Amino acid sequence: MISFSNVTKAYDKEPILKNLTMSVDRGEITFITGPSGAGKSTLLKLIYCSERPDNGKISVDNWVVHKLKQRAIPYFRRNIGIVFQDFKLLDNKTVFENVALALRIHRMDKKALRMATHNVLKEVKMSHKAKDYPPYLSGGEQQRVVVARAMVTKPMILLADEPTGNLDAENTRTIMKLFREINAQGTTVVIATHNEGLYTGSGRRVLVIKDKYIDREMMG
């Protein structure tokens, strides 16, 4: 599903990833780990085409990502749900509007949009806060809204960049449970984290980035 072949990415001529080769299969939950600054976020950015590789090939499903034209990027991104550590919710929109926005971009009709948004908010247990604005929510609640926004479009891939970085243990468990549920519905999940606790004992594949490439692969 996701394939990197000899990918190199540098910032100001300083390579952060060098000749990185890896793949993620359809339906997997894969963890990308490594120390801070190892290039975990860059790897995710390369997947959703926010960064372009200097060398190498990247493909996601049938999309040749490294050759993707500007006008094709938004259509490509509609297949991907993204969860960030800093949430990236719009403060001037309600919880409902934030989640529905993803569906508006997909041009879903109003009735289906309402139903899908209410259903996904129910799944993440945020229905009661549908009319609230993000600044009035706790970190855990905000992250559940972000997960709802990422999963409402039923993407083929969900990328999470340090999704529990700002959360306490209980909220971390809730979010990870949600990721497992999303994965059970057929979505491939890739989680970048430096938190060992997230993958230890998970029984999922873990890719460790060290010295600018995938140093080793293990089971969590």
Added chain:
Amino acid sequence: MKIFFYYFQSAFKNIWREKWINLLTILSISIGLLILCAFALLSLNMDSVLRHWSKGFGIVVYLDEAISKQEEKDIENQFLNDPDIIKVNYISKEQALIDVRDTLGTDAVILDNIKENPLPSSFEIKLKNDLLNASYVKDKSSELRKMKSISEVQYGEQWLSSLNTISETMMTGAAILGFAIFIAVTFITYSTIKIFFYRRKDEVETLKLLGATKSFIRVPFLVEGLFIGVMGGILSSLTVFSAHSFATLRIAEFMPSIRSSLAILPYSAYIAIPVAGALMSLIGSYIAVGKIRY
């Protein structure tokens, strides 16, 4: 259609959220357009005065002393068939003398000792209004001078040249001012939309990550710019209309003569002003949003 509803809903929410800066921009645009309208009104009134003056403009064609009646008739027919000439008036030698006597009034006694009428017969011709420019009239006069049995051609060369200079100056002034206002209004909207765009930079980034197309991101900003321009134009139109109503109703009460000479903007201009404002603002907004890159 639904997506357009979203664009408008999103734009108007943002307009309301930033109502004070929007109000200030609308006022600035309306002042700019108002200056343009004031100048247009001034030009219209000047043009009306110039047209009034030029109505009296004519070329006098003096005929040879020895011209026969048939030759006079031929020349008159030639003038009447000329598409550039709208009026031909024949003045005989006798009529010319009467006119001079009328002009001299009591001093006409000085003509009593003259035994033979020294004045030539002539034609006074009027050209079409749109041909009354100095170079054309000069060429026409030269052409007439070359005709057989014509001794002299006279017209107010200096006067016509001055009239043309005033008219050309007004036209150039209008073009320069129009361009300056165009730049100003475009820049005002550009600045406002640029501020909005920077304020909503995070929102734009999130939209990009969710897979929004360039038009999905851009259109609400363009709608905001369009609204600002249209409102500025409407405000300007309303001000001009009110000022005009005040001028015709109240000033004319004290100076009735002004009513007939007051040139007004055509009604289509009251629609053209908001349309112009919208167009200028749309250009400004488009430049402000700039190229969207993923």
